[in-house]
Amino acid sequence: MTDPLLRFRDEFPILARSTYLVSNSLGAMPRATRDRLLEYADAWETLGVRAWAQRWWEMPVTVGDEIAPLLGAGAGEVAMVPNVTAAMAAVVSALDFAPGDAIVMTALDFPSVRYVVDALAARLGARVVVVPSDDGLTIDAGRVVDAIDERTRLVAVSHVLFRSAYVVDVAPIVRRAREVGALVALDAYHSVGVVPVDVRGLDVDFLTGGVLKWLCGGPGGSFLWTRPGLDLRPSVTGWQAHARPFAFESTMEHAEGAWRWLGGTPSVPALYAAIEGPRIVRAAGIDAIRAKSTRQTARLIALADARGFPVHAPRDPARRGGTVAFDVPHAYEVAQSLLARDIVVDYRPGAGIRVAPHFYTTDDELEAAVVAIDEILTSGEWQTFAGRRSVVT
Structure with missing residues (x-):
């Protein structure tokens, strides 16, 4: 056949x-990624600084629009960021924690994400509750559910575990988080592009991932989706997230939508490289x-x-x-x-x-x-x- x-x-x-x-x-x-990178080089060579106004400045969101259909997301809802570690830093920095509040994670989440969550939680006065794995390969969703209580502010878990490719049963985790008013951040780096993902069906608040792996988009292109209407303002931020970035104001006023989750000046070559892979995955x-x-x-x-x-x-x-x-x-x-x-x-x-x-x-x-x-x-x-x-x- x-x-x-x-x-x-x-x-x-x-x-x-x-x-x-x-x-x-x-x-x-x-194959077409070489052409996209040549477009970048040609724009820099021929337009110089004018390339920002013609295309570059918008690319963290317009490239996010290429990925949005693979998440069940809408236009303008996905922000391109350098990596998932930076995305999670922004997410945690947007939350207020009272003494004793908790972030629930698992022992099999990607270590880089654990590093930044542990560090920020310690500074912000939150606890990190880590749900262990019985076998080093899987996570029992029931144990994650049991770890979530009224002091849980955020549940940050993986959709597919990087070590074993185990697909975590996210539904009961999200249901329990909703019962106690906790937010849910799902790391979908190892699922988007090979496993169907629907942010609205999953009912999560944040979803992170990257084009490096199954989306064939190369290094430096990660993404963050946030639930529309979620009124949070990250303190890990930058000028591209400002409502009026070119006014060069000394105080921060966050932009709306995906823009508010951006940081400093974006890595433009990585954004060019990120375009073609998701297009092919969508076509397939x-x-x-x-x-x-x-x-x-x-x-x-x-x-x-x-x-x-x-x-x-x-x-x-x-x-x-x-x-x-x-x-x-x-x-x-x-x-x-x-x-x-x-x-x-x-x-x-x-x-x-x-x-x-x-x-x-x-x-x-x-x-x-x-x-x-x-x-x-x-x-x-x-x-x-x-x-x-x-x-x-």
Whole structure:
């Protein structure tokens, strides 16, 4: 049967020379992104400072409009920010905390977000309540619900866990937060682009994510959606969030909508790079992408099971995101051997080799990658990389 999503393969040049199975870390670059970056260079070269007025100044919101349909959001509701850490800093800074108020998180949220929440909470007089994981791979939504009480001001959790691709059951968490008047911030970095997301159906107050991974938009392009009508003013802010930025007033008056969540001068090249990937994902269709992802990750689990490799990914497809991690003997060295063969994966301690097919991945590529692991283990090829660990893998 012909896979209709493979019609997009030619849009990603790296696929012609590599087996690219690491879209959970960095999505493949669309061919047209080079043209968008050339547009940036041409604008700077020919217009100089006038480029701000012609396009650059508006891009944190106009590029957000490219992503909004993938969130079930409307035009003007999504702000582009440098990273999710900055987005969460803005969110926490917009809240008032009384002594004893709490922010509820989990032990498996991305560490960078924990760092900034912990630091700001300490300065603002809030407690951070961390819900533990029983197995290091999943989060029991019931335990999160139990941690939310009348002193909870914010619940900040992940939609899909970065370590295991476990899809958290968000609905009961949101219901409990609503009962006590708490706000909910959902980190959807590992879901948008591979799992359907609807901010209004989820009923959250904030949603963060980025184009780096499943949206194939490169580094430096993250986004923050806030529920329309939420009257909050972040203190972590900048001049682009001012109602009259070019009046250069000495006191802050926040703009309306997505604009009020912006910061200082934006990273314009990253915004150009962020455009094409979301457009292609929208054209492919998130439901079709999800169906293919579910099928291909199930196949990876079956291939790992057949070889006795421990699998660190949910078995239930409804609870599984787009990545399968499985451990093999000498997993780090095997991963480096795969990279040397231009089979692009990554490795994480405690999880093993992470394989992340996307809508542009063929079934044959999955089979060939696992056969390559067999060959590397049987031949001892992995020994070439013994004792050669790098900081970035």
